[in-house]
């Protein structure tokens with residue numbers, strides 16, 4: 399992508415000149431897929447977060463036994479990233495639990511596309527999110543957040559089980575790694591650029 403600096407690891411926000419193109423991107427995915435990690439790791443401004451400590455009230459409602467996970471996003475994550483000097487992404491991370499789908503729906507307004515994060519151990523939890531994003535008419539890219547403990551699944555199988563069309567990008571990433579996360583967003587933005595807008599009638 400022109401202007402993309404692969405070695406850029408800066409976490410401070412370049413100033414906005416007002417001439418940049420801005421894109422709103424939804425970051426979706428099931429509970430524990432790594433959305434908060436992803437948005438917080440990439441944001442060049444202090445990210446907005448709505449993390450709350452999980453309590454016993456969530457037992458039987460949320461999957462509360464992910465190792466190391468003690469909080470959950472109750473409304474959204476928000477971050478901003480200069481993908482190139484003239485392209486700024488506004489990242490909106492939506493909570494992944496089905497009971498928060500109305501929040502995802504609201505956050506999708508004005509978004510140009512979605513990055514759907516997936517942990518291959520929880521593909522079943524991804525289907526309703528894929529369905530919802532499709533129903534909202536949002537083009538998307540699937541990013542498998544590779545957890546060391548998760549078994550490797552061949553791409554063909556992943557495409558089959560998620561019923562992805564051949565043109566839907568499927569990439570691997572590590573949500574904890576800035577470069578890897580940026581590459582996933584670049585795959586999404588490249589895909590969005592290939593989609594021709596509806597002709598104006």
Ligand SMILES: Nc1nc2c(ncn2[C@@H]2O[C@H](COP(=O)(O)OP(=O)(O)O)[C@@H](O)[C@H]2O)c(=O)[nH]1
Pocket residue numbers: 427428429430431432433434435436464465466467468469470471494543544545546571572573574
């Ligand atoms: N091993 C590993 N752990 C991760 C990765 N991404 C996130 N985590 C951890 O997995 C948990 C869930 O991540 P979180 O970002 O809260 O998921 P969210 O529910 O989708 O927002 C956290 O404890 C993270 O530290 C990853 O790529 N590898």
Ligand SMILES: [Mg+2]
Pocket residue numbers: 433434435470471
């Ligand atoms: Mg979260």
